[in-house]
Amino acid sequence: MTRVAKVSPSRGASLSEVAALHQVSKRFGQTQALDRVSLSVERGELLALLGPNGAGKSTAIRLLSGLRRPDTGTVRLFGQNPQHASARVHLGVTPQETGLPDGLRVGEVVQLVRAHYPDPAGAGELLERFDLANLERRQCGGLSGGQRRRLAVALAFVGNPRLVILDEPTTGLDVEARRALWAAVKYYQTQGGTALLTTHYLEEAEALASRVVVINGGRIRAEGTVAEIKARVGLRQVRFQASAVPQIEGVSRLERNNGSFVLYTPNSDAVVRQLVEEQVNFSDLEVKAVSLEEAFVALTAE
Amino acid sequence: MKPMLAHYKANLLELLRLPAYWIPSMVFPTMFFLFFAAPNANHPEAASLLLGSYLVFAVLGVVMFQFGVGIASDRASAWNIFERTLPLPPLAKLAAPILTALTFAAMAGAVLVIAAYLSTPARLEPGAWIRLIPALLAGAVPLALLGLCVGYLASPKAAVPVANLLYLPLSFAGGLWVPPQFLPEFVQHISPFTPTRQWGEAVWSAVNGTTWQAEPFIWLAGFTLLFGAIALWGYHRDQGQRFG
Numbered sequence: 001m002t003r004v005a006k007v008s009p010s011r012g013a014s015l016s017e018v019a020a021l022h023q024v025s026k027r028f029g030q031t032q033a034l035d036r037v038s039l040s041v042e043r044g045e046l047l048a049l050l051g052p053n054g055a056g057k058s059t060a061i062r063l064l065s066g067l068r069r070p071d072t073g074t075v076r077l078f079g080q081n082p083q084h085a086s087a088r089v090h091l092g093v094t095p096q097e098t099g100l101p102d103g104l105r106v107g108e109v110v111q112l113v114r115a116h117y118p119d120p121a122g123a124g125e126l127l128e129r130f131d132l133a134n135l136e137r138r139q140c141g142g143l144s145g146g147q148r149r150r151l152a153v154a155l156a157f158v159g160n161p162r163l164v165i166l167d168e169p170t171t172g173l174d175v176e177a178r179r180a181l182w183a184a185v186k187y188y189q190t191q192g193g194t195a196l197l198t199t200h201y202l203e204e205a206e207a208l209a210s211r212v213v214v215i216n217g218g219r220i221r222a223e224g225t226v227a228e229i230k231a232r233v234g235l236r237q238v239r240f241q242a243s244a245v246p247q248i249e250g251v252s253r254l255e256r257n258n259g260s261f262v263l264y265t266p267n268s269d270a271v272v273r274q275l276v277e278e279q280v281n282f283s284d285l286e287v288k289a290v291s292l293e294e295a296f297v298a299l300t301a302e
Numbered sequence: 303m304k305p306m307l308a309h310y311k312a313n314l315l316e317l318l319r320l321p322a323y324w325i326p327s328m329v330f331p332t333m334f335f336l337f338f339a340a341p342n343a344n345h346p347e348a349a350s351l352l353l354g355s356y357l358v359f360a361v362l363g364v365v366m367f368q369f370g371v372g373i374a375s376d377r378a379s380a381w382n383i384f385e386r387t388l389p390l391p392p393l394a395k396l397a398a399p400i401l402t403a404l405t406f407a408a409m410a411g412a413v414l415v416i417a418a419y420l421s422t423p424a425r426l427e428p429g430a431w432i433r434l435i436p437a438l439l440a441g442a443v444p445l446a447l448l449g450l451c452v453g454y455l456a457s458p459k460a461a462v463p464v465a466n467l468l469y470l471p472l473s474f475a476g477g478l479w480v481p482p483q484f485l486p487e488f489v490q491h492i493s494p495f496t497p498t499r500q501w502g503e504a505v506w507s508a509v510n511g512t513t514w515q516a517e518p519f520i521w522l523a524g525f526t527l528l529f530g531a532i533a534l535w536g537y538h539r540d541q542g543q544r545f546g
Contacts, residue, residue: 065387067545085389093387099380103316115308116388139319155384 016043017076018163018194019064024073026059026218033059035218036073041163041196046189048209049198050229056218057198058096061167064196065093078162089117092156096167096198098148102141106132106151109140110158117159129184130154131177146177153181157188164188166197170204182207202234235290236268240275240282248274264290305390309398314405327367328410331360332417338479340421347510349424353415354434354509355478358501360410361438362478365446366469368403373453374461377540386545403446407438426509433508440522441501447529448497454536472498497525 020040026033034056041047041064049057062068063075066082080087100109107123114120127133130150135143143151149172156164166185170178185195185208199205205212205226212229214222222232235252241259248263250270255262265271268287275282317323335356343349376382385395418424426434448468456464473479475489476498485493493499500521507514 067383067386069546085391088387088389091387091389093384095380095383095387097380097383099382099384101312101316101381103319104312108312108315112308112312113388116305116390152384159389 017041018043019077019082019196020075021060021063021070022074022076024060024063024070024075026056026063026068026071032218034063034070037215037218037220039213039220041194043162043194044189044192046185046195046197046208046210048205048212048226049196049215050202050205050212050233051198051215051221052200055216057215058167059218060215061165061196061198065091065095065165067095089159090162092159092161092164094153094156094164094166094169096171098152100140100143100148100151103139105137105139106143107136109151109155113155113158119160120158121160126154126158129157129187131180146173149173150177150181153184157184161193163194163196166195168198168200170199170201178204179207202230206230231266233295235264235266235295237286237288237290237294238263238265238268238271238275239284239286239288241284242280242282245275245280246278248278250274264295305388306394306397309390309395310401313398313402317402317406323367324406327360327363327406328413330363331356331410332414334359334479335414336417336421340418343422343424346423346425349418349422350426350430350509351481351506353418353422353424353426354505355481355502356414356418357411357434357438358441358476358498358505359473359478360414361407361442362445362473362498362501363469364403364407364410365442366449366452366465368399368406369446369449370452370456370465370468371461372399373450374456374458377453377544378458383544400446403442407442411438427511430509430511433514434505437501437504437508437514440504440519441497444497444522444525444529445501447526447533450533451529451536454533454540472496475499476502478502497522500525 018041021034021037024034024037031054037056037060039060049060051057059068063070064077064082066077066084066088069083075082077087078090082088082091104112106127110123110126114123123136124133127136130153132147132151132154135147135151140148140151149170153166153169156166164185169185170181173181182204185197189195195208197204197208209226212222212224212226213220214229214233222229239260239262242261243259245254245256245261245263248271250267251263251265253264255264263271272285272287335352339349339352339356343352449465452461452464452468475485475493476496477485477493478498482490482493482499482502500518503518504514504522506512507518
C-alpha cells in the first residue's frame, strides 16, 4: 500500500478558496472596525456573516468587494486584489444601501450592468427570476421600496457571477418577497454559485446558510453550522418576579433588578421546568424570543 | 469600450429625461444672445465676435454643471457605490461624462449658431470654424477641471449654487456677455485674470482671423495646472474618505 502524500496548498490558501481576509485590520477614526480578522469563503458554500449593527460585517464586505483598502493584512478575491477591476469580473454585489439611477428604466439599468461582463445572464430571464419582468419599462424612480431592493439584488446576478456578496439583502422586504428572494439565492447555489451574505436575521441565516460566522466588535466571535450558532445566540428571555433564584443550568446570562429577574437561555422550557422543580416562588412569568441584537448584547456585555 | 459606451448612453438618456438640466444648458446661451447681443450686433465682425463669446458661455455652462453638479451628486449616491463594484477601471468611468459633456456642448453650440445666423449678420469663414474648435477645447479643459473642483469639494446641495456663483460672474467678468471694453471700469481691471477672459481671447482670434497670441494659451495652461492640482487633491480626499 502506498500512502498518498498530503499536499498542502501554498501560502495557506486552499484550492477551493474564492475570497479571503488574512489578518485584516481596519480602523475608522476612533473605531476599530476590524481587528486582525481572517475569513475564507469556500467555493459552493453559502456563508452568512452575523452580528449586530456596527459589528464590522459591512466593513468586511466592503473590503472583499474592493470598495475599501485594509490598514493591514491582505484581501483576496479569486486570488487577486479586489481593488483591481479584473478581479471583479466574476463577482456580483448588492450593497447595503439601495441606489439606482432614477431616470433610467429597469431594463436599461440591467443592460448597463450587462455591458460590463463577458458572459452576462439574459435580461429577460434575470428579471423573471427576481419577479421584475412586468417592470422592465418602469423608471427606477417610480419603483416601490421593495421593488428597488429586489432589483438591487438582481443586479448582483447579472454577470453570472461565481461569487455574490449580499449586504443585508432582504432589509425592507415583506415576508413573501423575502422568501422568494431566498429561493432565488438557493437556486443560484444549486447551480454551483457561492454566496456571502450579511444579515440581522437568524431566520435568514437558517433558511440559507451552510456556514455562519459571528462577528462583533471587529472580531470573529464564533463560527459553525446554523444549528451550532443558534444554540449559542438563539436565546430566549425568561422574566419573572421572585425573591431569590437558585443556581439554574443552561442560563447564559442573568439580570437582576430588585425583585425582577431576566434569564437569557437557549432552552426556556428546561429553565422553566427547573424553576418549578426548585420550587421557586415566581410570579408574572413571561417567556419571549430575543432578537439577534439583544442576544449579542446579552452574550458580550459581561 | 463596450462598458464605456453603455455608461455614455445611460448618461445621455438620464440627462435627456431631465428637462430641468438640459433646457437651461441648451436654451440659456441662445436666449442671452438674443436678448443682450443680437440688438447690438449690426456688423458682421461684431456679430461674429459676440457669437464666439456666447459659444464660450454655452460650453462653460455645460462643463461646469456636468462636472461640478454631476460629480457632487454622484459622490452622494448609493448607485455610485454599486458602480464601483463593477469590473470597470476608474479611468474608463471618467470617459463617459467627458463624451456626454462634449455631446451637450455641441448641441448647445449648434442651437446658438443657428439662432445667430438667423438673427444677426454673424458669419464665420471656413478657416475660422477650423480654429474655433481647438480654441473652445483649450478653455473647456481648465474650466471642466474647475467644475471637478466644485464636484469634489462641495456637498451635493452646495454644488448648484457654488457652480452658479462661479459660472455667472466668470461669464460677465470674462467679457462674454458684453465685450471687455464695455465692462464697468473696475471689472475691466479684474477681467484679464479670469480664465473665461483668456478663453475668450483665444476664441476671438479664431473668429476674426487674427493670429493667435501665446498669452491666452499660457494663461489657460496655468489655469489647467492650478485647477487640475486642486481637483486631483479633492479627488484623492474624496476617494480616501469613501473608499480608503
